[in-house]
Amino acid sequence: MPKNQIIAMILAGGQGSRLGVLTKNLAKPAVPFGSRYRIVDFTLSNCSNSGIETVGVLTQYQPLDLNTYIGNGQPWDLDRLYGGAFILPPYQKSRGSDWYKGTANAIYQNTQFVDNYEPKYVLILSGDHIYKMNYANMLKSHIDSNADATIAVIEVPWQEASRFGIMNTNKESYITEFDEKPQDPKSNLASMGVYIFTWKTLKKKLEEDEAEPSSSHDFGKDIIPSLLKDRRKLLAYHFSGYWKDVGTIESLWEANMDILDKPEDINLTDSSWRIYSRNPVKPAHYIGKGATVHNSCLTDGCVVEGCVEHSVIFNSVVVEKGAFVKDSILMPGSIIRKGAYLNKVIAGPEVVVGKNAKIGFTCFGESPYINTKICTNDITVIERGVTIKDNVEIPCNSMVENRDDIPESKSVIDNSSERKES
Amino acid sequence: MFINAMGLILADTSTSQMRELTKPRALAAVPFAGRYRIIDFMLSSLVNSGVISVGVLTSNKYKSLMDHLGNGAAWDLSRKNKGLYILPPFVNTESYGQTGDVDGLSGVLDFFRMNTFKYVIVGGGNVIFNTTFNDIVAVHEGSGADVSIMYNRDTAYLDENSLILDMDDNGWVESIYLNPVGRISDCVSLNVFIIKRELLIELIQQAISRGDRDMTLEGLLRRNNKLHMRGYEFSGSCLRINSVHSYFAATMRLLKDDVRKELFMNENRIFTKVKDEAPSLYSSDCEVSDSLISDGCRIYGNVEGSMLFRSVTVSPGAKLRNCIIMQNVHISEGCVLENVIIDKNSILRPGIKLIGQPNYPVLIGKGSVV
Numbered sequence: 001m002p003k004n005q006i007i008a009m010i011l012a013g014g015q016g017s018r019l020g021v022l023t024k025n026l027a028k029p030a031v032p033f034g035s036r037y038r039i040v041d042f043t044l045s046n047c048s049n050s051g052i053e054t055v056g057v058l059t060q061y062q063p064l065d066l067n068t069y070i071g072n073g074q075p076w077d078l079d080r081l082y083g084g085a086f087i088l089p090p091y092q093k094s095r096g097s098d099w100y101k102g103t104a105n106a107i108y109q110n111t112q113f114v115d116n117y118e119p120k121y122v123l124i125l126s127g128d129h130i131y132k133m134n135y136a137n138m139l140k141s142h143i144d145s146n147a148d149a150t151i152a153v154i155e156v157p158w159q160e161a162s163r164f165g166i167m168n169t170n171k172e173s174y175i176t177e178f179d180e181k182p183q184d185p186k187s188n189l190a191s192m193g194v195y196i197f198t199w200k201t202l203k204k205k206l207e208e209d210e211a212e213p214s215s216s217h218d219f220g221k222d223i224i225p226s227l228l229k230d231r232r233k234l235l236a237y238h239f240s241g242y243w244k245d246v247g248t249i250e251s252l253w254e255a256n257m258d259i260l261d262k263p264e265d266i267n268l269t270d271s272s273w274r275i276y277s278r279n280p281v282k283p284a285h286y287i288g289k290g291a292t293v294h295n296s297c298l299t300d301g302c303v304v305e306g307c308v309e310h311s312v313i314f315n316s317v318v319v320e321k322g323a324f325v326k327d328s329i330l331m332p333g334s335i336i337r338k339g340a341y342l343n344k345v346i347a348g349p350e351v352v353v354g355k356n357a358k359i360g361f362t363c364f365g366e367s368p369y370i371n372t373k374i375c376t377n378d379i380t381v382i383e384r385g386v387t388i389k390d391n392v393e394i395p396c397n398s399m400v401e402n403r404d405d406i407p408e409s410k411s412v413i414d415n416s417s418e419r420k421e422s
Numbered sequence: 423m424f425i426n427a428m429g430l431i432l433a434d435t436s437t438s439q440m441r442e443l444t445k446p447r448a449l450a451a452v453p454f455a456g457r458y459r460i461i462d463f464m465l466s467s468l469v470n471s472g473v474i475s476v477g478v479l480t481s482n483k484y485k486s487l488m489d490h491l492g493n494g495a496a497w498d499l500s501r502k503n504k505g506l507y508i509l510p511p512f513v514n515t516e517s518y519g520q521t522g523d524v525d526g527l528s529g530v531l532d533f534f535r536m537n538t539f540k541y542v543i544v545g546g547g548n549v550i551f552n553t554t555f556n557d558i559v560a561v562h563e564g565s566g567a568d569v570s571i572m573y574n575r576d577t578a579y580l581d582e583n584s585l586i587l588d589m590d591d592n593g594w595v596e597s598i599y600l601n602p603v604g605r606i607s608d609c610v611s612l613n614v615f616i617i618k619r620e621l622l623i624e625l626i627q628q629a630i631s632r633g634d635r636d637m638t639l640e641g642l643l644r645r646n647n648k649l650h651m652r653g654y655e656f657s658g659s660c661l662r663i664n665s666v667h668s669y670f671a672a673t674m675r676l677l678k679d680d681v682r683k684e685l686f687m688n689e690n691r692i693f694t695k696v697k698d699e700a701p702s703l704y705s706s707d708c709e710v711s712d713s714l715i716s717d718g719c720r721i722y723g724n725v726e727g728s729m730l731f732r733s734v735t736v737s738p739g740a741k742l743r744n745c746i747i748m749q750n751v752h753i754s755e756g757c758v759l760e761n762v763i764i765d766k767n768s769i770l771r772p773g774i775k776l777i778g779q780p781n782y783p784v785l786i787g788k789g790s791v792v
Binding site: 034035036074075259260263268269274275276277279281282283284285286287288289290291292293294295296297298299300301312 | 692694699713
């Protein structure tokens with residue numbers, strides 16, 4: 001691929017409010033995923049493996065962690081002499097400044113960045129999907145068909161089609177119609193949020209869209225329908241393979257469990273398409289005498305003395321003797337004390353669960369933390385850095401967080417400073 | 423953190439008893455503790471002390487070492503100014519075709535001359551520890567000694583390469599013995615010493631002009647009785663690797679909580695080349711206990727008291743006890759292994775049974791098919 005024929009822009013500014021406390025202080029793309037990754041690693045690694053050397057990451061909501069994580073792009077081989085990885089937050093301009101008002105507006109505000117590289121094509125990505133895809137093949141289809149835009153689509157089960165943006169296509173795979181979450185879908189081809197545009201066309205369209213006061217400045221809602229209205233050539237690029245949107249607690253949990261139940265689907269061991277991540281520099285993990293670990297994945301720096309069943313464990317997690325962890329996701333640095341019981345728990349980074357605490361043990365009982373809107377399917381979520389006191393019981397579908405307005409929290413959450421000492 | 427010192431690591435020890443482990447690689451490049459190579463410990467300790475200029479001296483079989491070190495980025499030694507220098511042997515007019523460390527050292531005179539640091543921290547490629555050298559450099563500076571040698575009092579695994587220090591009551595070294603007959607003292611050198619850069623240059627030049635052949639740097643110090651040398655006791659955890667036996671024993675000691683904690687749960691981290699393996703996957707009926715497991719492993723069988731490096735597959739029905747299995751080894755169904763070391767990229771066919779002894783483990787060389 002010649003240099004900067006194409007550059008990628010990753011939309012990483014959304015709040016991801018459906019992930020509840022997991023995104024309280026963290027942008028969704030920076031949420032840990034799959035034992036040793038963060039969600040954005042998949043998109044960044046896809047870029048790098050596809051030979052794309054310039055990647056702009058558009059951040060807005062809680063960007064600090066994400067900025068530090070991406071840094072100079074070195075873990076993804078994106079520290080290039082010409083190009084590389086760039087964090088693109090909204091900035092002040094001589095005439096008025098603004099937050100990113102929508103996905104299309106975010107690209108519009110960075111027109112100058114794109115123009116600097118004079119690319120012929122621009123790849124627009126979202127930083128919150130788990131998949132492996134060679135964008136170079138997609139670009140080839142785009143060039144061969146002489147399209148103005150190419151949209152990656154994936155076949156979804158018909159009964160779920162009404163949850164997605166659905167592309168209706170003709171025989172030659174050109175898009176004739178776009179339905180956002182249709183009641184009666186005419187096709188089951190869902191947009192994956194992966195677009196290649198011919199930059200000239202897109203730039204013009206973004207300028208038009210910006211001048212339109214009624215527009216919400218969104219690719220799905222405004223730009224694509226408007227291009228269709230102009231009778232532009234929009235190609236559907238068929239993708240088959242693992243693809244998962246991890247926008248909700250339930251889908252995040254499922255996608256993590258897919259690594260255990262269907263490891264061949266996403267196939268993280270494929271050395272020809274590595275998923276890269278920033279490494280925590282920890283030693284091999286230790287499984288103690290009398291510990292049992294089944295159907296789980298673990299990574300560097302963990303120490304397991306208790307029992308771990310069907311769980312995804314991140315780096316530096318400690319599971320003490322007599323603790324039992326099942327169907328759970330324990331993010332970096334969590335500590336599960338002796339005798340604690342966890343069922344279907346997503347513990348954020350550096351969570352401490354006290355001795356003999358029971359979380360998700362029962363779905364009955366009352367708790368001020370129950371939040372069935374976000375925590376569906378019996379999953380319990382614990383906010384980053386929260387220490388659960390010894391012997392506490394928390395029913396499933398709870399979202400445990402540090403909140404001053406919950407009077408019971410004093411008996412559940414330990415805010416003393418020595419909480420990390422055992 | 424500022425330290426007025428540079429580092430030099432001697433990656434080879436021609437006299438080590440590592441059998442097939444050092445057949446394809448230098449001693450310092452021998453894989454250790456799952457995701458590391460022996461050199462990572464000395465290199466990280468230097469970096470954690472604030473050293474930003476490190477030379478790695480190697481005489482042969484350095485391909486694997488160079489693959490591992492690359493440009494030094496993993497140790498934060500990829501720098502515009504200073505950084506990591508791999509110093510393979512090269513023949514120049516000063517070397518007169520000699521062999522041994524001094525021959526190699528003649529080639530590194532340039533490396534010493536272009537740096538302006540006051541001291542050189544010289545380390546062998548066979549010690550496993552996690553420390554910083556700021557204290558020893560400060561003590562050395564105040565002591566007025568020419569050389570300060572790090573030692574500890576761990577005499578458990580002495581062999582023919584062990585240097586024993588004979589010191590007086592004030593910590594001055596009276597003489598150094600190589601694997602002495604009878605007991606001199608329990609002070610065993612860690613093969614790490616501090617010396618003024620200019621003095622080291624002088625010593626090397628002297629050795630070259632005398633035409634000393636096949637001489638190690640330890641020898642350089644031993645034969646020079648004009649040097650004032652002091653011992654510096656290191657009281658932390660330290661593992662020495664000189665033989666297959668000590669390699670095996672050191673790995674088994676890692677399974678013990680205190681040694682592992684001191685080496686790895688330290689505020690100073692041991693850096694190594696990152697491989698971006700997938701997380702390790704445990705099956706529904708595997709049995710794993712008292713073991714250290716690296717990333718990228720697939721475990722279906724039984725693993726007890728063992729060390730698995732990256733991307734090892736343990737098939738259903740395989741039983742491992744007290745084993746060291748290096749990167750990318752495939753262990754097939756029904757294999758029974760006890761006290762076995764298997765080097766990288768090897769394959770064990772189904773049903774193979776190998777039983778070694780703790781003091782003489784079975785060693786399978788790199789890339790073998792058994």
